[in-house]
């Protein structure tokens with residue numbers, strides 16, 4: 001028996017399938033295949049395994065998660081882990097002399113901007129892992145979030161052609177296409193189904209992403225009349241609808257195409273559900289809300305409420321009185337932001353020009369609302385904060401609350417802010433609707449997959465139950481005083497830092513040392529997240545080291561990962577400013593070996609999978625009351641980093657679990673911010689604090705150059721004079737500078753005592769159990785979705 005056949009016999013079915021797929025599809029052996037061919041072969045063979053249980057959970061109530069974004073990252077890696085095929089894949093590649101990281105050449109499916117999109121992906125993983133029938137409904141964007149590159153420190157954007165690697169994880173279901181109508185245009189919505197494989201592969205739900213296509217592929221008649229462009233016009237107009245993800249995060253662009261996208265996937269998904277329901281129960285829709293729970297991921301899919309009303313009344317002959325209670329019991333709404341500029345308000349004019357057929361049902365909802373308000377004695381001007389339509393605008397958040405039976409925020413402080421300010425009138429009207437659902441993350445991706453060394457370290461000590469029950473992590477506390485355990489923990493962190501350093505060398509061409517303290521701020525670029533405050537602090541440390549004012553400073557690598565929305569001028573200015581600081585420090589021998597700043601390129605899910613295991617300090621420094629929750633904070637915690645942060649979002653619950661003394665909390669609390677907001681005078685702080693003034697002045701005193709773009713002057717004025725609709729220093733950077741600097745330098749000092757510092761890191765990991773999206777999804781299920 002040749003070694004070949006011996007080798008073949010001991011191969012698993014999956015491994016055999018990979019080999020035969022390669023031969024059948026590409027006529028190649030594994031050793032001679034390229035990354036894309038291996039990607040397709042491994043994915044096809046794994047898909048085979050996934051199909052076994054795909055859609056098994058069709059009986060019983062189904063949760064439908066409507067989201068304009070699903071930031072799933074590189075699907076293959078997560079699916080192999082959940083199917084238990086990751087080791088077999090690695091073994092098969094190794095035995096054929098193929099580098100296990102070959103699949104890293106395949107880019108992310110970046111079908112999302114940031115927090116909201118990634119949360120949706122974590123939720124899908126948790127629901128499938130815990131046997132909850134939950135399917136995702138969204139858009140199959142041809143181009144995801146732009147690829148970021150830098151030219152002389154300026155962010156550049158290029159299209160994200162993720163489909164050029166093909167899409168082996170989707171099944172095109174042409175037979176289930178539905179028509180979607182706009183004013184003057186109808187298109188096909190063609191579904192692409194992606195398996196959502198729970199850990200262990202027992203439950204496989206579906207992520208259905210709709211693609212827009214012309215009713216008629218090619219107008220041959222026009223072609224014959226030599227009207228070539230016109231022959232393609234309909235096609236282009238149709239495909240444009242699902243062509244590209246809007247790269248705005250927390251700022252409403254209010255564009256026509258964006259509204260078309262929202263209606264496109266909302267209407268297609270509802271038609272699909274209604275068709276399936278009718279197939280099962282006929283025309284009696286009175287049990288619709290017992291069959292389906294629809295979660296609205298922010299206001300982006302809220303047009304679903306008047307659309308379902310239109311379908312029920314116009315196509316199923318129901319009355320408003322019959323239809324609306326069912327609709328309200330079916331929908332629930334999650335709010336993810338308190339940023340005024342992110343709350344979607346569509347102009348009535350635009351709304352009517354795109355989807356006039358829906359507009360009359362928005363009117364109907366408004367009439368029903370006004371009646372309800374009158375019944376509660378709310379009349380005249382007192383009705384203003386409730387109006388779904390106030391003459392010129394359609395307020396999507398108000399429609400969401402009125403049309404849903406449950407409304408939730410994504411962290412305790414955020415939900416309180418919704419109750420006390422953003423939606424206070426609605427809370428007074430219907431307090432029973434308001435709930436909190438503190439965000440979570442899936443430990444399958446954010447520990448088991450991205451940090452195998454730490455995963456093994458944990459499993460060796462408490463078993464592998466944590467993979468599906470993260471609260472078991474608490475058991476790790478029992479080893480907190482065992483020097484051997486802490487030493488091993490530190491070693492693992494060290495090795496992960498080396499892995500990241502090698503990766504940065506490879507993709508950034510920059511050398512960083514794992515001996516440095518790794519301090520990381522990774523999230524979208526936004527003024528309220530205060531990357532600029534981080535930059536001012538770094539500059540002050542630089543001057544402090546040069547002047548000898550700061551002694552005994554632990555050499556630190558300051559890492560930034562962040563994309564700015566292409567139209568967000570100030571955010572792009574902050575990126576350029578940080579790159580200028582990096583260049584200054586890099587070029588100054590006086591601080592070489594003591595500090596380094598690096599802005600990572602094209603930060604996204606896959607980069608985060610390298611960053612989280614290596615980080616030691618997690619920067620969560622948003623102004624109190626601005627970050628709804630944050631989820632990167634949870635990922636850093638789970639991977640054994642301490643939080644340097646404000647009392648904001650889920651940071652509060654993180655220190656509640658792990659202890660304030662195991663983290664580094666600074667800054668004004670929300671109460672203080674609200675108290676001083678009116679009288680706040682940042683200029684006084686600027687004038688009275690020379691170190692702060694020096695940092696701020698570096699924007700305009702010639703220390704740095706913004707290439708004549710005016711970006712730095714704009715930033716400077718926004719801080720001291722106020723700009724656009726904001727008062728000066730709208731996010732209180734100058735206010736929090738001193739306490740941030742103090743706390744940061746304390747953390748830096750304590751790092752020199754590894755037992756002390758790593759024990760804090762260790763205790764954060766051990767107390768991260770609450771922040772599993774399994775807990776979050778269970779709460780949604782028990783308190784919002786299940787028929788109680």
Ligand code: 26W
Nearest residue numbers: 115116250251252336342627628629630631
């Ligand atoms: C209309 C443009 C637009 C696009 C996206 C507005 C708002 C958004 C999202 C709501 C922004 C977002 O991602 N918010 C983040 O959601 C996370 C998940 O709940 C939270 O953890 C973050 O705090 C929140 O900023």
